[in-house]
Amino acid sequence: MSGEGDGRQAIRKLAPGKLVIASHNEGKVREIKALLSPFGIEPISAGSLGLPEPEETGTTFVANAELKAMQAADLSGLPSLADDSGLCVEALNGDPGIFSARWAGPGKDFAVAMELVEQKIGEKGPAASRDAHFVCALALAWPDGHVEWFEGRVDGTLVWPPRGANGFGYDAMFLPNGHEQTFGEMAPEAKHAMSHRADAFRQLVAAVF
Structure with a gap:
């Protein structure tokens, strides 16, 4: 998917060079840099440029990704890529969803967030579904306001207790x-x-490449 949700193919290509990663989440920045490395892109994190984190006022992953990418492009004068992603739990009607980071509290403690998810599933009773999926919306914005967006998904189930120390978040x-x-x-x-x-x-x- 791209553009304004109308299914058209992206019409603007991204040239090699500097690209702002509009995130202050080091785990996300690390993953995005790894995914970009083959394409001659020089990723710079918003944090290293001292760019502020915008308030995520969108009601969808795409809206929040666009908001972050557009602010970073505007402030840096460079193309900017933002990711908004989260965990959607079937038994919780899609929560935490766009609020996935907020469930971790001001200290961004995802051990707390995972316990909260598990607690809320438990409150639904022993027959509650443990099906869940991750969503990732990517928005690529240019300083002139042009935006392309793409949305990915992976399905799975939730285990308890948590297993493994790699990755981040949930x-x-x-x-x-x-x-x-x-x-x-x-x-x-x-x-x-x-x-x-x-x-x-x-x-x-x-x-876009």
């Missing part, structure tokens, strides 16, 4: 369908090959 409790390791147990290359972020990146690469 990775340690997410077991992708067809696999025996959680994202927290997988080597980064294995996760990159199949994650929601990788799915969105495949679409971005096909369209």
Whole structure:
């Protein structure tokens, strides 16, 4: 998917050079840099440029990604890529969803966030579904206001207790369908090959590189 949600193919290509990664989440920045490395792109994090984190006022992943990418492009004068992603739990009607980071509290403690998810599933009773999926929306913005966007997804189930110290966020409790390791147990290359972020990146690469 790209553009304004109308399914058209991206019409603007991204030239090699500097690209701002509009995130202050070091785990995300690390993953995005790894995914961009083959394309002659020089990623710079918003944090290293001292750019502020905008308030995420959008009601969808795409809206929040666009908001972050457009602010970073405007302030830096460079093309900017933003990611908005989260965990959607079937038994919780899609929560935490766009509020996935907020469930971790002001200290961004995802151990707390994972416990909260597990607690809320438990409140639904022993028959509650443990199905969940991760969504990643990528927005690529230029300083003139042009934006392309792409959305990826990966489905799985939630395990408890969390397993593995790799990854970040909710990775340690997410077991992708067809696999025996959680994202927290997988080597980064294995996760990159199949994650929601990788799915969105495949679409971005096909369209703009």
